[in-house]
């Protein structure tokens with residue numbers, strides 16, 4: 001009997017040992033899986049899907065994110081730090097070569113920029129001032145002056161956020177559709193959004209500004225930031241394009257939040273003459289075309 005028990009005990013030990021080894025092996029396999037899994041999860045998409053627009057006028061801003069191949073390599077090395085990989089820099093649209101810039105055009109219902117017009121020297125606006133998204137562009141000179149103006153406002157305890165800047169004609173078209181669908185035609189008999197090709201935003205010179213407490217366009221007129229801009233924006237080359245009472249002249253509803261950069265000398269002249277930007281630039285365009293017509297006659301004398 002004793003020898004039988006010894007044989008049975010020996011078999012039980014063998015079975016137990018076999019189970020133990022089996023569990024051990026499966027644990028090792030599981031552990032290996034746990035190690036392998038994060039590597040496959042950290043595969044990062046190539047960045048060729050990002051907007052391939054390139055800005056060539058401000059090299060310091062355009063220096064990052066142009067080489068898709070080198071970006072992919074950087075991402076592959078840093079697989080366990082995928083979250084820390086910086087987002088490729090946004091690229092602004094570039095004007096066709098040789099195109100005359102229309103930055104002083106009297107854009108309005110009767111002035112069409114054309115749907116394909118792209119302004120020169122667009123830069124990423126968020127590199128200059130606070131914006132409500134990281135995909136806004138503005139003319140480089142306007143962006144710099146906006147930064148200077150924002151600093152002056154900050155010194156006065158004020159702060160603005162840009163909610164809209166350069167817009168393509170296509171984007172404008174979509175915006176107009178949405179705005180017109182919900183516009184109260186009695187409260188706002190004039191459109192709040194321009195037709196595609198007829199917007200100052202397409203010039204790359206106009207911004208919509210908002211401020212605390214609610215950062216809404218409608219409430220901007222009640223903020224101390226608006227009161228400050230009414231007194232000082234022209235000193236930095238910015239003019240409120242559609243002031244209250246100018247609807248019949250400009251063809252658009254009043255927009256306390258919309259400012260167009262026209263350069264300091266022009267802004268000073270507009271401020272001193274007490275007229276709208278549209279009227280001033282229309283007069284300027286008439287004067288220029290008269291001078292151009294007069295020039296050959298003067299040359300013949």
Ligand SMILES: [Zn+2]
Nearest residue numbers: 206207208258
């Ligand atoms: Zn606007």
